[in-house]
Amino acid sequence: MPYDTQLSIVIVNYNTKHFLEQCLYSIHAATQGLETDIYVVDNCSTDGSIAYLRPLFPEVTFIENEKNVGFAKANNQAFRICRGEYVLMLNPDTVVGEESLRSLCCFMDEHPEAGALGLKMLNGNGVFLAESKRSFPTPWVSFCKLFGLSKLFPHSPRFASYSLSYLSADEQHEVDILCGAFMLMRHEALNKIGFLDEAFFMYGEDIDLSYRFIQAGYKNYYIPERMLHYKGESTQKVSYSFLRRFYGAMLIFYRKYYIQSSVWMNLAVRTAILFQALTAPLVHIFKQQTNGKKMRRVLVVGRNASFNDVRKYLATSFRRCEYINLWNLDEERIASAVCRKNQMKRFTDIVFVYPDARFEQMFLLMDLMPNKQLVYHIYHRIPHFLISPGK
Structure with a gap:
């Protein structure tokens, strides 16, 4: 199938005005010499994002939703109309390097077996984000993640498979799961496996999509090209609603692919949510007090x-x-x-x-x-x- 452009970039925005502005500046620099079409799907932001950004970036197609339809459904709106040979699903709280997108499109050209690829993500402290490369969350892998065994034994393939921490972050790897904050996909493969599963309102849809690429016979690659990801600046990670959605996404995945384990996982996830809900706010308060002094x-x-x-x-x-x-x-x-x-x-x-x-x-x-x-x-x-x- 012929495509009109080399690369389509899809960003879902919800109240991240200046983070998105910075992201778009980095995209502008990174797409010089590339034929691109860029889409921002706004999930009913209240911070004036679109009115502010539209005149600054006339080359961007802005899609405004009347309500927050969720991450998966908003991305799918743009997936249905984008025209690139490759499709980049990108978070608004990210920054990409000036040379990265051109080199990554070349990588996809040279690796027709690649369904998707992800990058080496750094947070605002320069710390490597472990979700840049992950393995399938099988019942055992998820157990080790939920109950801290992966942190206790970070160099063990048996216990630390969730984030593959025993694999060097500075080397290229074939991996199972990529992060939806930056996922460069082959459009033909995306059409073949289907778009994001809208049962996932937020979180978990990248795991499901990565899984389906592998099921269809494609390979997912981790590339040690640096990028910045502020990691969900528009979400409240210590809130109960965040924890419920995050771990709830894991349950959706298990009901879809591991139905025989869903009862056990339901109990494990509920236990993890309760523990996180009790401890995360205390840790947050302690960090605020320390940083404020x-x-x-x-x-x-x-x-x-x-x-x-x-x-x-x-x-x-x-x-x-x-x-x-x-x-x-x-x-x-x-x-x-x-x-x-x-x-x-x-x-x-x-x-x-x-x-x-x-x-x-x-x-x-x-x-x-x-x-x-x-x-x-x-x-x-x-x-x-x-x-x-x-x-």
Whole structure:
């Protein structure tokens, strides 16, 4: 079947205005030289996302829903009309590298057996996100995940199969499950296996889709190409409704593929939900109290001409700020910072200035210096706004 474009990009938005703006800026840079069609499906946002973004990105097709129809159904709306040989399902709270999409389309060209591929996702602390590569959630694999055995034995193929933590994150692998935050798919294969199962309102649909690619004889690949994923900035991960939907999606998957285990899994999932519902809010409160007390020591990574404006902006945005220093890109490359890890440890926040620094340069430093106590931000010089994890 002939396609009109090389790549279709589909993003579902719900109240993520500036995260989506940043995502679209990264897509604009990453699709230079590619024939693309881009769709944003808005699930009845109340933050003015579409009115704000439509004039900034006239090349994007915006689809506005009158109610929140869920992640799967919203994606399917765009899947039915997109025209690319390859289809990228992408979260709005992501940032992709300038060269990534072109190289990934080439990979798909060279690997006709590939149904889908995913990337090496980093969070706002530079920490690798384990859901970048996963195995099938069989009853045993899910048991190890739900009851913490995978964390106790992260290097064991027997106990840590859920996130495949025994496989290097810096090497290419053939895997079972990819993350729906970034899933590049062969359009022909997607049409063959069917779109997202709309029984999954939110969470779990990527597991189901990955599973169906494998069932149809395709391969799913994990590629160690860096990207940034803020991991659900529009959701409240400590709320009971989040936990119910997240683990409820697991039950839907089991009823669909492991009906003989669904009774056992129902009990296990309910136990996990109760435990998480009791402990997660306490952990969240503790983190908030800890973070609220520390003094910020900020390093701005940008050019000298940008520093004064950025410093003024941060002085009003950051509370309890001890000092704001500059890593001057007119004089030194970002990669040079890695050679000074001991000096870098004194900072609590690193603010990249875009477009002074390229997104791929940011990912490089974040990947080489992951730290749960260090927060990476991106300041956009034009227009002026700051993206921070959890904001």
